[in-house]
Amino acid sequence: MSLSVEHLTKRYGAFTALDDVCFEVPPGSVFGLLGPNGAGKTTTFKCMLGLARPSAGTTLLDGAPLTPKTFARLGYVAERSTLYGWMSVREHLDMQRHDFARFDAKRAKELTDLFALDPRSRVRSLSKGLRTALSVVLAFSVDPDVLILDEPTSGLDPLNQRAVLKLIIEAAVRGRTVVFSSHQIGQVERAADHIAVLRGGRVVLSGAVDDLKAGSKIVEGTFETDAIALNGLASDGRISRIDQTGRIVRLTVGSGGEAEAQRLAEMGAQSVRVVDLSLEDIFLNAVDPARQTAGVTEGL
Amino acid sequence: MPAVFTIDPRSGVPIYLQIIEQVRRSVALRLLAPGEQLPTVKQLALDLTVNPNTVARAYRELERAEIIETAIGRGCFVRDDGTTASSRGAVNTVAAQGLMQAVREAKSLGLTSAQVRAFFEAALKRWFPEKK
Numbered sequence: 001m002s003l004s005v006e007h008l009t010k011r012y013g014a015f016t017a018l019d020d021v022c023f024e025v026p027p028g029s030v031f032g033l034l035g036p037n038g039a040g041k042t043t044t045f046k047c048m049l050g051l052a053r054p055s056a057g058t059t060l061l062d063g064a065p066l067t068p069k070t071f072a073r074l075g076y077v078a079e080r081s082t083l084y085g086w087m088s089v090r091e092h093l094d095m096q097r098h099d100f101a102r103f104d105a106k107r108a109k110e111l112t113d114l115f116a117l118d119p120r121s122r123v124r125s126l127s128k129g130l131r132t133a134l135s136v137v138l139a140f141s142v143d144p145d146v147l148i149l150d151e152p153t154s155g156l157d158p159l160n161q162r163a164v165l166k167l168i169i170e171a172a173v174r175g176r177t178v179v180f181s182s183h184q185i186g187q188v189e190r191a192a193d194h195i196a197v198l199r200g201g202r203v204v205l206s207g208a209v210d211d212l213k214a215g216s217k218i219v220e221g222t223f224e225t226d227a228i229a230l231n232g233l234a235s236d237g238r239i240s241r242i243d244q245t246g247r248i249v250r251l252t253v254g255s256g257g258e259a260e261a262q263r264l265a266e267m268g269a270q271s272v273r274v275v276d277l278s279l280e281d282i283f284l285n286a287v288d289p290a291r292q293t294a295g296v297t298e299g300l
Numbered sequence: 301m302p303a304v305f306t307i308d309p310r311s312g313v314p315i316y317l318q319i320i321e322q323v324r325r326s327v328a329l330r331l332l333a334p335g336e337q338l339p340t341v342k343q344l345a346l347d348l349t350v351n352p353n354t355v356a357r358a359y360r361e362l363e364r365a366e367i368i369e370t371a372i373g374r375g376c377f378v379r380d381d382g383t384t385a386s387s388r389g390a391v392n393t394v395a396a397q398g399l400m401q402a403v404r405e406a407k408s409l410g411l412t413s414a415q416v417r418a419f420f421e422a423a424l425k426r427w428f429p430e431k432k
Contacts, residue, residue, distance in 0.1 A: 172352055275312070
């Protein structure tokens with residue numbers, strides 16, 4: 001199923017939590033929603049699921065608004081646990097079986113085993129990570145067409161994080177549509193084919209992961225003096241940022257960087273190098289444009 | 301698929317290009333023989349824990365580069381003629397890139413071309429002793 005988030009706006013009094021958020025999730029794809037804390041990821045998910053009423057905008061499933069019937073085809077892992085502390089793992093599974101016609105008991109058993117969840121354990125005795133794991137088990141055991149996962153790896157150890165990623169990829173291989181958020185950008189980079197970055201309730205960057213990575217480089221030139229005439233560069237539309245630190249000039253470019261490298265060499269740079277940007281660099285640039293990119297800072 | 305197959309999501313190189321690079325190398329080094337079957341898109345996506353569309357894109361481009369071919373319903377295979385033509389190309393590309401980077405780095409460290417040449421001659425002498 002495809003998902004379209006169209007012009008979602010959510011206001012709480014004078015505070016605007018979401019401001020005209022739009023993105024498209026094609027069927028069978030994995031979509032990563034990134035953003036710093038408080039950027040609006042969870043509010044977006046809640047509006048998408050109809051758990052919060054948006055001030056404006058809609059979410060369409062295969063082009064149609066959400067109904068109780070289509071709601072049953074969604075699986076959701078909430079950021080804040082929706083589990084009951086006094087209930088056991090087994091009782092949660094029973095509740096899920098009762099609520100969802102597509103509940104698969106065999107699958108649920110495999111998944112509880114995968115995360116070594118004891119069916120008899122009460123939720124209040126589980127660690128934060130195992131509570132996340134139980135939410136993941138409940139969502140995946142109903143084999144939903146669309147999975148909406150709000151930080152499905154939070155609190156999990158690296159082994160179980162990898163297990164959740166594999167579940168996401170397995171779902172994608174079987175044609176399911178997945179939207180998930182995570183602060184671990186490496187995970188998003190592996191699992192997602194498309195991403196959107198939220199900052200202050202707005203989408204500041206979106207696109208296919210490979211295109212975003214292929215389309216951004218840093219061209220770095222080292223000059224003999226710090227008196228460098230940068231005026232001519234500002235008019236180049238492919239250069240999104242110009243930073244100068246002493247004798248070093250860094251250009252963030254939306255192209256292969258070869259032309260800009262040539263340019264710096266012609267301007268008298270002693271040495272020029274082109275650096276690939278990781279998704280983390282691209283993310284940091286998007287959420288905090290004033291900041292130096294991580295890759296280059298570490299490289300010095 | 302050889303066990304050496306890994307990807308580094310932290311690298312700035314898109315994952316599909318990393319997969320292409322490694323298949324090219326494996327074919328060049330004959331870790332993948334002509335006619336050998338590659339894992340399915342689904343299998344490789346699960347093995348590497350990467351998005352299946354990313355793997356599919358890598359396979360499509362490898363097919364276009366005539367390194368692998370798809371037999372409908374049977375999967376992807378290394379082309380029989382792929383090893384000679386494209387793998388020689390792959391070997392040359394890898395070697396040329398390595399040399400290019402070394403020379404560029406030497407230049408950015410302020411070496412003159414005469415100094416670079418002297419280092420290069422010394423390296424040749426070491427690795428091709430019979431020629432000098």
